[in-house]
Amino acid sequence: MRRFLTTKFRFVLLAALLGAAVLMATNAYAQTPAAPGAPGTTVIHKQNAFSLVLDNIDFVFIIILLCSIGGVTLIIQGIIKNRRSVFMPDATTEMIRQMITERKFKELIEFTENDPSFISKALNPALKRAPSFSSMKEAMETSIGENTAEQFRKIEYLNILGNLGPLLGLLGTVLGMIDSFQAMSASGGNASPAELAAGISKALCHTMLGLLLAVPCLAAFGVLRTVVDRLTVQGALVCEELLLMIKPAEAKPGATPVRPGATPQPAAAAKKPMVPGVPAPTQA
Numbered sequence: 001m002r003r004f005l006t007t008k009f010r011f012v013l014l015a016a017l018l019g020a021a022v023l024m025a026t027n028a029y030a031q032t033p034a035a036p037g038a039p040g041t042t043v044i045h046k047q048n049a050f051s052l053v054l055d056n057i058d059f060v061f062i063i064i065l066l067c068s069i070g071g072v073t074l075i076i077q078g079i080i081k082n083r084r085s086v087f088m089p090d091a092t093t094e095m096i097r098q099m100i101t102e103r104k105f106k107e108l109i110e111f112t113e114n115d116p117s118f119i120s121k122a123l124n125p126a127l128k129r130a131p132s133f134s135s136m137k138e139a140m141e142t143s144i145g146e147n148t149a150e151q152f153r154k155i156e157y158l159n160i161l162g163n164l165g166p167l168l169g170l171l172g173t174v175l176g177m178i179d180s181f182q183a184m185s186a187s188g189g190n191a192s193p194a195e196l197a198a199g200i201s202k203a204l205c206h207t208m209l210g211l212l213l214a215v216p217c218l219a220a221f222g223v224l225r226t227v228v229d230r231l232t233v234q235g236a237l238v239c240e241e242l243l244l245m246i247k248p249a250e251a252k253p254g255a256t257p258v259r260p261g262a263t264p265q266p267a268a269a270a271k272k273p274m275v276p277g278v279p280a281p282t283q284a
Contacts, residue, residue: 169210176203
């Protein structure tokens, strides 16, 4: 399953969805009146829906166009930034691990302060809480939560655009239907079916545009949400591993520190419960 989550596969999937949506939109069918001399018959031909939209540009079309540009920008940014090599580079992780091994904590704080990777952003608040390990762990968990939420907020705009697309298309359709019925009412109800069909087809073009905005945005949001969730979990595990390397060695409970040059004393024998009729054990 890992190979289906690679960047190349995600790019091909999104390109296929965009291409399919464009092909379905450009091959819209419409009916036109019959040619003279052939009463009662109709001829069906293909009509480009986009030319119909471009002939009737309104404010709804402009809003959908701006949202589409923003959606494409967010999709491209999400694909570029939500990669492991950008999210948490292996070179950065190895450098942090080397600094911890060499105990260069001052340089480590400066490095994580300026580095934009997920690992550095999570470790920097923890390093500033040293030497209390409990405080360091709490600060790191809080930082991981904040950085994870920030990554999800960046792709949440795709979900918003995907939900707004059908609503904007419906708005344009309703306005177009109102105009069509008003034109039919102004003609006293004598409008031809061809004229009425032309007005309705123009109104439905807004629905098509809204779906063209919604489908790619929602598809990209679903894929990127899965990728961000996987990367943040992996980053949290790496941060925990690095923090444990900083954790100071703890003395075993109950151990007595031995001064240099002193002879360690054997531990005292455990006291046994007194049993009636049995003398207590004595030490030699």
